[in-house]
Amino acid sequence: MPDIRLCLEAISALLGCKAESASGTSQFTPQDLVNVVALKEFYKQEGYKELEYPSLGTLSLHDLDEQDLYSSPPAIEGPPESLQVTVKINPEDFFHPQYDYDFTNIKDGDRKFMRGNELYVRPCGWNRVALRVMQKYDGGDRWLGTGADAWPVSYQGKNMDGSLILTHSGNPDDQPKFLDVAATALRKVETRGRGVYSTPDIRIAATYCKRFKSKVDGKTYQVVLQNRINPEKRQNCQRPDVWLVYIPEDSNDVKTRAIVQESIRPYGLLLKQV
Template sequence: MVDTALCLEALSALSGCSVQQSGGASQLGPQDFVNIVALRQFYKREGLEQLEYPSLGSMSLRDDAVDRDMDDLYSAPPALTAPPPAPESRPVARVNPDDFFDRKFDYDFTNIKDGERRFVRGDEPYFRPCGWRRVALNVSGKYDDGSDVWLGTGSQAWPVSYQGLHMDGSLILTLRKGSKEEGGLLDEAAQSLMDTTDFGRGIYSTPDVLLAEKHCKTFKSSSNGKTYKVLLQNRISPSRRKVCERDRVWVVYVPQDHSQIQTRALVQESVRPYGLLLKEA
């Protein structure tokens, strides 16, 4: 089982908050963390310096500059994690591990190799996170529709996507620059996305865990001194996501006229987390 302290460090690295253990009710739930990760990336691309989030207040987006040089959209994420923001600049989020995680569904993929085995979620290929350890999030029965069908394996389930801290609109630009190495030129659909004036206005993720790993967050644990990679494993609404680059990049578009409240609601309706993934770097 992954140590709880390490899990909270991973959540801190992803969110930009100082996530601390609480014995009371959790201040934030799993959905809040995928919201924050997605919104931080989106609003950085929009040129904002602050993100307002319920119960946390104003969150600085300028601190993210230590993670990635946003002036160079073609560069890969840094191999090593830069120093975290000063503690006073990071809002505190308190989490009760007992109601935030669902540890009976944890799964260790560290030594698993699927090879030619194929898996499906929502009638779409599911590429399991081989090489990673998954800490399950407590999301069963947490949504208004009262059903966990989205979390299942049947045709009505939502497909699986992976969310990394550096997955924003520049991801397709990175693929475009390296398209030959990625297996050929972009298809017409992806090309049309790059030609539109709204290119980049959206929440990005991928069904390909190998691609997500290239754009993931890394952090050095203060509890054991090791460096880890971290991702969120999500389900994404098949009706809201758009497919680009041969099913390797998915985007949920955000209309130009959406307010921050509407944008947060759109993320919450479109992307649902169910696993925190950790891997030694």
């Protein structure tokens, strides 16, 4: 397993607040981690400036890419409110080293793998830190298996929103009115579907993932979440490498969080040195 301090830095980079090691029960679970990552991108897409999350409080949604979460705050301007948030994580009940897998030097070539009747593009070139999620959900661990009743694998990266696709902005169950426009329109608000996006292709996730420079070894890393996605909750987009968990317009914060929680479950923190 990579240095615990490096793993906590990666979590800090994803959350936009400080993650620190602590004894006792973690105030934050792996499910909370994927919830916050997904909800931050969703609410940012909706035009919000902050996210309120139980056990964390208020998190800023403005871009923290250039912020150093471990340095002293600026002398003149106060730090964003989310930089004042600290989440306590007990590594023993958050990580599951028994299931770590280092794909750094693995190349699959033409080999194919399946998870839940979907092609599984393994994260070759990445080092996976396993999250402790076994026996944490109702219905057992079949969702985490390799059989036909397992959930497919998806990857969650920062900035994964509706700019990934061209779609109508309504319910994906409605008859779609696809937009035949140039690729430059991909980032226009009116082309974004309403919901949470992920991808079965690690190469797509890598394009949108978070980078951070480690205080542990001075190296720069990319970080991506490896999840399983509920096949009954995800929608197929026009692009086969993008999946959508649709969030209806009338969803309040509690319902939105519940939709994410019942649709996406994390099981790996992926790190790659760049």
